[in-house]
Amino acid sequence: MKIFTGAQIRELDKYTIEHEPVKSIDLMERAAKSITHAITETWSNGMPVIVFAGPGNNGGDALAVSRMLAEQKYDVSVYLFNINGNLSEDCKTNKQRLIECRAVRKFDEVVNEFDPPKLEKNMLVIDGLFGSGLNKPLAGGFASLVKYINQSAATVVSIDVPSGLMTEDNTYNVRANIIKADLTLTLQNIKLSFLFAENQQFIGKLRMLDIRLSKEGMEQMTSHYRILEENDLRPRLLHRDCFAHKGDMGHALIVAGSYGMAGAAVLATKACLRSGVGKVTVCTPRRNNDILQMSVPEAIMHVDKEETFFSESVETADYDALGIGPGLGMQEGAAIAFISQVRRAQIPVVVDADGLNILASHRAWLQQLPKGIIMTPHPREFERLSGNRFNDSYERLSNARDMAEHLQAYIILKGHNSALCMPDGNIVFNSTGNAGMATAGSGDVLTGIITGLLARGYRQADACMLGMYLHGLAGDLAAKEIGMESMVAGDIIRYLPKAFRRLED
Numbered sequence: 001m002k003i004f005t006g007a008q009i010r011e012l013d014k015y016t017i018e019h020e021p022v023k024s025i026d027l028m029e030r031a032a033k034s035i036t037h038a039i040t041e042t043w044s045n046g047m048p049v050i051v052f053a054g055p056g057n058n059g060g061d062a063l064a065v066s067r068m069l070a071e072q073k074y075d076v077s078v079y080l081f082n083i084n085g086n087l088s089e090d091c092k093t094n095k096q097r098l099i100e101c102r103a104v105r106k107f108d109e110v111v112n113e114f115d116p117p118k119l120e121k122n123m124l125v126i127d128g129l130f131g132s133g134l135n136k137p138l139a140g141g142f143a144s145l146v147k148y149i150n151q152s153a154a155t156v157v158s159i160d161v162p163s164g165l166m167t168e169d170n171t172y173n174v175r176a177n178i179i180k181a182d183l184t185l186t187l188q189n190i191k192l193s194f195l196f197a198e199n200q201q202f203i204g205k206l207r208m209l210d211i212r213l214s215k216e217g218m219e220q221m222t223s224h225y226r227i228l229e230e231n232d233l234r235p236r237l238l239h240r241d242c243f244a245h246k247g248d249m250g251h252a253l254i255v256a257g258s259y260g261m262a263g264a265a266v267l268a269t270k271a272c273l274r275s276g277v278g279k280v281t282v283c284t285p286r287r288n289n290d291i292l293q294m295s296v297p298e299a300i301m302h303v304d305k306e307e308t309f310f311s312e313s314v315e316t317a318d319y320d321a322l323g324i325g326p327g328l329g330m331q332e333g334a335a336i337a338f339i340s341q342v343r344r345a346q347i348p349v350v351v352d353a354d355g356l357n358i359l360a361s362h363r364a365w366l367q368q369l370p371k372g373i374i375m376t377p378h379p380r381e382f383e384r385l386s387g388n389r390f391n392d393s394y395e396r397l398s399n400a401r402d403m404a405e406h407l408q409a410y411i412i413l414k415g416h417n418s419a420l421c422m423p424d425g426n427i428v429f430n431s432t433g434n435a436g437m438a439t440a441g442s443g444d445v446l447t448g449i450i451t452g453l454l455a456r457g458y459r460q461a462d463a464c465m466l467g468m469y470l471h472g473l474a475g476d477l478a479a480k481e482i483g484m485e486s487m488v489a490g491d492i493i494r495y496l497p498k499a500f501r502r503l504e505d
């Protein structure tokens with residue numbers, strides 16, 4: 001699913017009006033009908049409704065919804081904020097329709113003075129102040145109104161976007177002046193800012209309402225942001241020839257583990273083996289040899305001459321992909337072996353965990369990375385890697401996108417809705433995964449999966465998309481059966497076969 005910016009949404013709106021064709025006011029009526037339906041489905045007309053409408057089309061939607069609710073015998077009071085005397089055309093029309101319908105209990109057009117109504121626990125507030133047309137942080141009277149609504153105990157439903165929240169960039173927004181909705185009824189498509197952790201407090205529960213904007217318009221419009229869906233991946237799956245031999249299915253090299261961190265190597269190796277690859281060799285320090293041999297008998301060992309850390313890079317001619325970093329440690333010896341390994345690899349490379357931390361403490365090496373390298377930082381690792389501290393997720397994401405373009409790398413910014421930043425500037429968000437996966441070692445599993453997929457023959461972009469999707473899906477299937485609370489990283493590996501099956505079926 002594509003994610004459109006506020007400006008693109010306006011274009012789509014126009015495209016739909018011209019090509020369906022449908023009158024702008026009728027499109028608003030259609031949106032209002034589906035918003036009204038979502039409300040009446042959830043709350044009965046015993047609940048008093050207070051509507052706050054702004055001067056633009058978000059306000060127009062709110063006025064149309066007010067009329068529709070009043071016609072269904074809801075007790076509706078409406079405040080329309082027209083302080084500059086310039087309502088949008090459709091907002092004006094809906095104001096007139098509302099006045100004519102006479103079913104609302106109270107209609108107050110606020111020009112200067114505003115006497116706020118009492119907001120109580122059993123009331124429903126409809127927030128139609130601003131939507132995708134917001135162009136600066138709320139201030140003055142609107143900011144006060146938002147604070148007044150937020151401190152009340154009433155239930156708040158936002159139309160399209162919680163008023164005050166920008167659809168993309170909220171880095172310099174004033175968070176105290178954004179509506180905290182219990183439910184956001186967003187029109188047609190999800191907005192970028194809805195994907196970020198810090199904005200969940202404003203959105204509450206999210207529902208997307210299909211208002212039938214032009215499908216053709218949406219297909220034609222290019223978007224830099226996309227949410228990954230099962231259907232995007234199915235056609236990309238490689239199939240197994242019935243004459244397949246392990247020699248044809250790829251050979252992955254995992255360089256992982258140090259003394260005390262053998263588990264990271266075990267997890268990455270097991271996950272790699274579960275990803276369809278023919279063979280996996282794991283390179284780890286001498287002291288981890290027995291642990292690896294016993295816990296992953298399917299893997300081939302390449303034992304480093306050092307007892308406790310990775311010290312010597314491996315010739316990669318016999319391998320098809322390299323995954324390096326989980327539990328690697330940060331000794332200078334390991335760091336030097338790491339960069340030597342990455343430099344000499346003539347195969348696709350995934351760098352994670354300590355591999356990223358090593359790069360963060362030797363930032364000049366970033367320029368020596370091969371093009372097409374895959375890096376999988378969690379937010380803290382990305383901060384270290386970029387050498388910046390970020391005010392919010394949008395700023396972090398923009399920085400990751402710039403770095404991916406500059407280094408011609410694939411960067412997966414991990415978390416809920418992990419974001420894959422591609423060398424061409426496009427960003428793909430993952431839609432699978434759950435909070436049960438916030439447990440040590442989950443990232444090592446992802447590294448193993450992506451390395452396995454690369455060795456198996458997937459191109460970088462496909463391996464990243466498929467890898468993060470399968471990883472999250474395995475976590476979701478695990479959560480369904482065993483719950484989130486006591487899930488461990490090994491459970492993600494255990495459910496990986498079911499995740500593959502689900503995609504293949």
Ligand SMILES: NC(=O)C1=CN([C@@H]2O[C@H](COP(=O)(O)OP(=O)(O)OC[C@H]3O[C@@H](n4cnc5c(N)ncnc54)[C@H](O)[C@@H]3O)[C@@H](O)[C@H]2O)[C@@H](O)CC1
Nearest residue numbers: 013028031056057058130131132133134135136137138160
């Ligand atoms: N294509 C769609 O998705 C559709 C959108 N519709 C609605 O239209 C909305 C967008 O409408 P608009 O583009 O008119 O935008 P809005 O209604 O979000 O707001 C625009 C108005 O607010 C003013 N404004 C912006 N920032 C302000 C600030 N910080 N302080 C004070 N005033 C500010 C602008 O000058 C303008 O008058 C959507 O959110 C949605 O609710 C629906 O009517 C149907 C179709």
Ligand SMILES: Nc1ncnc2c1ncn2[C@@H]1O[C@H](COP(=O)(O)OP(=O)(O)O)[C@@H](O)[C@H]1O
Nearest residue numbers: 378415416433434435437438440441442443444
């Ligand atoms: N709340 C969550 N929702 C979805 N996925 C999550 C969540 N928490 C963690 N994950 C996933 O689990 C993995 C955690 O990786 P990471 O932070 O590197 O863990 P570790 O360093 O312990 O291996 C990432 O792929 C991330 O996307």
Ligand SMILES: [K+]
Nearest residue numbers: 130159161163
């Ligand atoms: K709104």
